[in-house]
Amino acid sequence: MFTAFQGLQLAMGAISAIGQMQAGAAAAGTAEQQAEQMEIDGVVKEAQAMENMAIRIDQYNDATATNDTIFSFMLGGAESTSIEAFKESERRVLVKDIDALGRNMNLEKGATKLAALVEIERGKNAQRASFFNAVSTMGNAYINMKKTVT
């Protein structure tokens, strides 16, 4: 004998399952958007790193020009081997700095990308979990309904 209470059990089970499915979908959507935000943040950080490299090069150029002016004034336009050695040393420092900045930029870019991918995966997994929960809820409602059959 099928009763109204048993119908209500099934209906509530279905609603609960739909709610869980929707919650999963919402979690997945949120994760995707979060990943997009992370990628945007990564782009911004890349831009920052580029700018930092440019600033470093500008500083080097400024310092080199200043040094050349002072050295020219002091030597009256003559060339000096020691000054050349100093310049070479300064250039090496610049290269190392630019290299370090570039490396940091690449690492950060990779980390950001990975975090975005992880976030997307987390959202997908949350959706999958919601699906299984929904299936469990529906099954439970059905089993409970069957338990009360007379």
Place this chain on the structure above:
Amino acid sequence: MPVTRQQRQVTTRNIGVVNVDTGAEQVWQAVSRTADMFGEHAFKAAARQAKQTVEDRVQSMTNEDLFTIDPETGKYSNLNIPSSYGQIAADAHRTLIRQRFMNGIEDELKRVGQEYAGKYNSAQYKEMMSKHVQSMIKAAQKTDGVDTPFSAPLTDIGNEYVARTYAALRDREIAAAKKANENAAILGLYNLEQELGNLAATGQFGPTYLKKLGEFTQLNQALYESSNNAAQYVRNRKVMQGIEAVAASGRLSTMLGLSDDPVVVATAKRALEGDATAIMEITDDAIRNAVNTWFTYTGGKGGDAVIRSIEGVAQRGDEATQAKLTEQFDAMPAPTAGTTLAEIHQQVMAIKNVVPEASPEELALLSSSRVMMALQVHAKDFDGQALTAFADDLRSGEFKKSRKFFNNPDQVEAMFDAMSEADKATLNKSISERYTTTSRLESEKEQGLIGELKLCVIGY
């Protein structure tokens, strides 16, 4: 003017990650939780409803439904859980049907037990009930004979019920048999009391009297051992003593009436008047013993009645009682050849019921008179010569010769033939003792002795 070199002052700043969670997931989770809550309530309500439905169904089953046997399987058909039932309904059914079955077992056993108890004795009841219980157990077992939750308790309850009710039934039967025996003993004692009373009232103290007295004593003893009723036993003993007192009085008056020794009679009269010392002065052993016995049973009371009896003066009641007795006596049907002594006694006892104030002596006199009338129908004549011849015949043991004194000789001869040798010897001795002085008796007394003699014959 110095040259000013400008440095970069504006760079890109970190903007951070914006949290894009809008709360949609929480909304749907809330929807789900709410639905779960309602679903849980619906489940509980449906479970209650299922239990109630099953309970109503099980309770509405009658005992007959419960113990209905499927003719195909030979098993109880309504104990199994219906296949359509869910788990909750099945659990409820399992629990309730077991309770119902356990309660029903006793009712079912009572129903069948009452039927069998009305039909059979305890032994048959036990056999039939044991068979019924076995059939119930079999019907509750699985088809392969394995016990079920229904058959296991049935074995214990059924066997215990049969044992208990069988014991009760057997005890009841024993009690009923004992009661029947007691009732039979009481009835027997009553009949013996009547018979002994009649024998004593009519002066018959021969072997029959003694035999019945012995039976009375034995029966009273057996009744006491069976019923443990001391009051009844004492009452019967008093009755017996009363009869013995009457018998002792009658026996004594007869012996004194027949005695030809005036000294012995006078001494006995003194004893009868209350002088106990006179007993030892009586020279006749038989009479002394009789007086002694009379004293034992009566305590020395009622001696004046015996004396009056000896002197031929019957104790009489008032004139009104005499008139009633005379009226009843005249109303009695005339005796015929077929009238027996027992019938006469019954008629006299019936008069006693009508005239309860009549004394035993008056009733004895009345009874003797009726017997005389009955004997007159039988006997041809009463002259002294015939009496002497009759006595001689009897004294010599020639009983068959006496037939010539009776109008219905075949009946009298048949009575003689039915007597045992011991009874014949007793009768002969009694007649011999009584008729040694016949020739000296007066006419009236002679008539009375003829009556006594013939009464002895008919009494046997």
